[in-house]
Amino acid sequence: MVNHQDRLISAVGLSRYYSEHCAVNNLEVVLDKGEVLGLLGPNGAGKSTTMQMLTGNLAPSTGEIKINGIDLLDEPRKAKQQLGYLPEQPPVYRDLTVSEYLHYCARLRNVPAAQCRKAVDYASERCGLQAVSQRLIGNLSKGFRQRVGIAQAILHNPAVVILDEPTVGLDPIQIREIRSLIRELGKDHGIILSTHILPEVQAVCDRVQILNRGKTVFNGTLDGVESLEKVFFDLIFREEALSDAQQEVAA
Numbered sequence: 001m002v003n004h005q006d007r008l009i010s011a012v013g014l015s016r017y018y019s020e021h022c023a024v025n026n027l028e029v030v031l032d033k034g035e036v037l038g039l040l041g042p043n044g045a046g047k048s049t050t051m052q053m054l055t056g057n058l059a060p061s062t063g064e065i066k067i068n069g070i071d072l073l074d075e076p077r078k079a080k081q082q083l084g085y086l087p088e089q090p091p092v093y094r095d096l097t098v099s100e101y102l103h104y105c106a107r108l109r110n111v112p113a114a115q116c117r118k119a120v121d122y123a124s125e126r127c128g129l130q131a132v133s134q135r136l137i138g139n140l141s142k143g144f145r146q147r148v149g150i151a152q153a154i155l156h157n158p159a160v161v162i163l164d165e166p167t168v169g170l171d172p173i174q175i176r177e178i179r180s181l182i183r184e185l186g187k188d189h190g191i192i193l194s195t196h197i198l199p200e201v202q203a204v205c206d207r208v209q210i211l212n213r214g215k216t217v218f219n220g221t222l223d224g225v226e227s228l229e230k231v232f233f234d235l236i237f238r239e240e241a242l243s244d245a246q247q248e249v250a251a
């Protein structure tokens with residue numbers, strides 16, 4: 001039984017149309033405290049659209065989203081305080097030092113001036129950035145820039161952290177480090193991460209939600225799942241075959 005005090009995201013009846021095209025169709029997304037949820041799906045499945053709606057960057061056509069009990073559509077500023085977001089392209093400024101950039105983000109996040117240093121120290125420590133705090137972001141390796149991107153997402157200690165493709169383009173050592181950071185952060189926050197890398201999901205996620213054509217085709221823990229790859233391909237191919245059969249009947 002879910003303790004509702006632990007429910008960090010509750011999104012129901014979520015749909016999004018681009019003109020006539022339905023990109024997300026009556027979706028439900030829930031996330032509880034201490035959970036790392038992997039959002040998976042082939043290209044065009046609706047992952048980015050879903051994440052943009054959950055982070056308040058895109059209005060849903062229908063549906064309700066509550067972040068830590070606060071209605072995102074009715075009280076967007078308050079709800080967004082509960083959220084940290086790392087888009088696929090980390091929004092970092094190459095000409096600032098890590099410390100300057102994180103202070104700037106803290107102010108943008110409305111962290112009171114007197115608490116900025118503490119917030120920056122907290123995020124830097126969690127993301128292993130202390131040693132590079134005075135370095136220009138543009139001179140850092142991609143793995144460290146990704147850490148800076150994650151640090152800006154957790155600066156204000158949000159309940160929910162949403163990470164879009166957090167390890168894309170990193171080398172195997174950096175990938176291992178970022179994955180262990182995500183697992184670590186998952187203990188105190190609720191995390192949603194989107195990725196195309198199936199082993200990544202098995203390595204870091206407690207639960208996986210697979211989307212196809214804007215709908216959920218799988219939502220469950222990975223207990224007892226030997227190969228997520230097999231589950232993924234079976235589901236996607238089954239859907240394709242069903243859709244082809246329906247089109248043939250209609251023709």
Ligand SMILES: Nc1ncnc2c1ncn2[C@@H]1O[C@H](COP(=O)(O)OP(=O)(O)OP(=O)(O)O)[C@@H](O)[C@H]1O
Nearest residue numbers: 018021022023041042043044045046047048049050
């Ligand atoms: N701004 C837009 N205008 C029109 N159609 C869009 C727009 N953004 C996305 N779509 C369409 O909506 C569907 C879902 O796209 P979305 O980017 O959410 O999928 P995705 O699962 O994130 O894909 P990818 O893995 O390629 O990033 C796709 O068919 C896409 O072409």
